[in-house]
Amino acid sequence: MTDAMTDAAKTDAAMTAEGFARTTDAILAAVGRVIDGKPDAVRSALVCLLAEGHLLIEDVPGVGKTMLARALGASVDATVRRIQFTPDLLPGDVTGVSVFNPVEREFEFKRGAIFANLVIADEINRSSPKTQSALLEAMEERQVTVDGQTHFLPDPFLVVATQNPLEMEGTYALPEAQRDRFMMRVSMGYPDAQSEARMLRQRESVNPLDSVTPVVTATEVGSLVAWARAVHVAPAIEDYAVALAHATRSHSELRLGASPRATLQLVRAAKVWAALDGRGFVIPDDVTALLTPVFAHRLIPTRSVGGSRARSAADAIGAILDRIAATVRVPIAARQS
Numbered sequence: 016m017t018d019a020m021t022d023a024a025k026t027d028a029a030m031t032a033e034g035f036a037r038t039t040d041a042i043l044a045a046v047g048r049v050i051d052g053k054p055d056a057v058r059s060a061l062v063c064l065l066a067e068g069h070l071l072i073e074d075v076p077g078v079g080k081t082m083l084a085r086a087l088g089a090s091v092d093a094t095v096r097r098i099q100f101t102p103d104l105l106p107g108d109v110t111g112v113s114v115f116n117p118v119e120r121e122f123e124f125k126r127g128a129i130f131a132n133l134v135i136a137d138e139i140n141r142s143s144p145k146t147q148s149a150l151l152e153a154m155e156e157r158q159v160t161v162d163g164q165t166h167f168l169p170d171p172f173l174v175v176a177t178q179n180p181l182e183m184e185g186t187y188a189l190p191e192a193q194r195d196r197f198m199m200r201v202s203m204g205y206p207d208a209q210s211e212a213r214m215l216r217q218r219e220s221v222n223p224l225d226s227v228t229p230v231v232t233a234t235e236v237g238s239l240v241a242w243a244r245a246v247h248v249a250p251a252i253e254d255y256a257v258a259l260a261h262a263t264r265s266h267s268e269l270r271l272g273a274s275p276r277a278t279l280q281l282v283r284a285a286k287v288w289a290a291l292d293g294r295g296f297v298i299p300d301d302v303t304a305l306l307t308p309v310f311a312h313r314l315i316p317t318r319s320v321g322g323s324r325a326r327s328a329a330d331a332i333g334a335i336l337d338r339i340a341a342t343v344r345v346p347i348a349a350r351q352s
Contacts, residue, residue, distance in 0.1 A: 030238040041230040049086035052210030068198025069174040078203040080177035092229035093132035100142040106149035136176035154196040200312035246286040251346035271315035
């Protein structure tokens with residue numbers, strides 16, 4: 016992994032290639048004990064954490080969306096807060112409010128639930144768009160502004176949001192600006208028969224979350240982030256990511272393509288993906304493996320699709336991205352030392 020790392024990363028005493036692999040394997044194993052049979056979803060959650068992005072988990076109720084978020088939080092020795100998004104939740108409940116102190120005769124800022132290293136925004140699309148928008152500044156700038164005062168959020172900072180498909184009752188569609196701030200969207204899907212039977216046996220009398228203990232500290236997460244950030248991306252790979260994004264913007268079947276933020280996050284996620292595979296450089300396969308999780312939730316098709324709207328739209332966009340990936344030229348000599 017070290018052959019394409021920067022000098023700063025090579026000499027960082029807090030992290031080595033072996034240490035990165037050992038620590039990330041421990042996180043994956045800890046979360047995997049709770050989320051059985053869903054390694055892709057678990058890996059995606061870790062990618063978002065180490066790429067300093069945010070994760071949106073969308074699926075039907077009861078498939079483990081919140082359990083994944085809680086398991087990731089339990090594996091990190093950091094502050095974790097859960098916000099249950101409901102129709103009566105107010106923006107101030109999320110960001111915090113200024114309260115008058117009659118003794119000091121001045122206003123004091125009371126921090127909201129957003130002030131944590133890992134924030135679980137549970138069923139985010141059950142709150143009004145006004146409350147959803149309370150997350151916009153926090154997710155992009157890692158700060159909140161209340162009554163003209165800016166308050167910085169802790170580092171690391173990750174939002175893991177869950178949402179039900181839009182055809183479910185009592186849901187509000189996330190606005191485009193909100194969706195664009197999530198680095199990746201994943202779906203859990205139903206477990207296979209073997210995993211579901213194992214779940215029935217294991218959870219008869221034991222909560223699997225009780226067995227998850229922190230395997231990494233917030234400081235160590237920072238070292239993991241720095242290590243992954245130092246992964247080398249050749250100019251050809253950067254051009255490839257840009258070409259994929261531009262293809263979505265000019266595609267006849269898409270009304271809204273990928274934003275420049277999406278391109279940036281695709282490359283950041285690809286760095287972590289490469290680091291998890293033990294490489295110090297990104298290859299085209301890293302980019303294409305993340306294309307749908309990073310781009311799909313940001314795209315809007317030119318026409319609606321019938322049937323189950325959310326799933327049909329997701330499948331249609333996934334098929335479009337597959338066709339784009341098949342037509343955009345893949346760089347051959349992408350690795351540079």
